[in-house]
Amino acid sequence: xxxxxxxxxxxxxxxxxxxxxxxxxxxxxxxxVAFSTxxxxxxxxxxxxxxxxxxxxxxxxxxxxxxxxxTYEVWSSTANIFDLAIDPFYPDAQExxxxxxxxxxNSMYLSVDNRKECCxxxxxxxxxxxxxxxxxxxxxxxAAQSVNRQNFKMFEWDEAFQLIKFNPLLHxxxxxxxxxxxxxxxxxxxLHDQGFLSIGCAPCTRAVQFxxxxxxxxxxxxxxxxxxxxxxxxxxxxxTDPELTQSTDIH
Numbered sequence: 085x086x087x088x089x090x091x092x093x094x095x096x097x098x099x100x101x102x103x104x105x106x107x108x109x110x111x112x113x114x115x116x117v118a119f120s121t122x123x124x125x126x127x128x129x130x131x132x133x134x135x136x137x138x139x140x141x142x143x144x145x146x147x148x149x150x151x152x153x154x155t156y157e158v159w160s161s162t163a164n165i166f167d168l169a170i171d172p173f174y175p176d177a178q179e180x181x182x183x184x185x186x187x188x189x190n191s192m193y194l195s196v197d198n199r200k201e202c203c204x205x206x207x208x209x210x211x212x213x214x215x216x217x218x219x220x221x222x223x224x225x226x227a228a229q230s231v232n233r234q235n236f237k238m239f240e241w242d243e244a245f246q247l248i249k250f251n252p253l254l255h256x257x258x259x260x261x262x263x264x265x266x267x268x269x270x271x272x273x274x275l276h277d278q279g280f281l282s283i284g285c286a287p288c289t290r291a292v293q294f295x296x297x298x299x300x301x302x303x304x305x306x307x308x309x310x311x312x313x314x315x316x317x318x319x320x321x322x323x324t325d326p327e328l329t330q331s332t333d334i335h
Contacts, residue, residue, distance in 0.1 A: 135166025
């Protein structure tokens with residue numbers, strides 16, 4: 085993918101409403117567009133549009149095995165309300181068993197390396213399977229979510245996965261998302277009402293305090309940048325490289 089092609093897509097989609105943008109990208113790459121959801125509020129906006137309008141693109145989620153029960157509840161209600169198939173991708177059972185046996189069930193608190201290895205097994209490896217054969221990966225990433233994401237573009241080339249990453253909500257504000265959810269009665273994770281702005285695995289997520297960054301509740305015990313490796317501003321050639329998760333995150 086050449087840079088000028090991404091620039092052309094950026095210009096073409098710049099002022100297109102969300103529904104039309106998703107319909108257009110699905111028609112431009114038939115059968116090769118996938119949307120990853122972690123059931124956060126921004127993901128629910130995109131899921132609502134896909135489900136209500138029956139837009140023909142794949143929807144998947146990464147079930148790490150350590151998600152909040154509230155996340156499973158919104159997953160279930162979303163699938164039922166929109167009659168939508170949400171494909172789950174799980175970590176390799178043997179890898180998880182070996183990791184827990186060798187390092188402990190809550191070893192992510194002991195070192196950054198342990199936490200990143202847990203993210204690799206539970207998120208990155210399943211993501212590689214989910215994106216196999218996909219040309220465009222649609223995400224709910226927004227620039228307002230963290231400092232790391234403010235330089236993202238609506239269309240980016242992901243070197244690791246060799247595909248286009250499409251961030252249609254990149255310039256939506258927190259208020260834009262909240263307004264859509266409430267005006268359209270879209271199901272959302274009830275943890276948001278308890279101060280959880282960014283919701284991941286239960287052991288690694290807490291509520292955010294007033295004035296904190298939206299992702300301050302993720303891996304709060306670390307001083308490093310709060311990303312798990314899924315969404316990179318600069319992606320290395322091999323996503324299994326441990327250096328990948330040292331710079332920057334379904335979310």
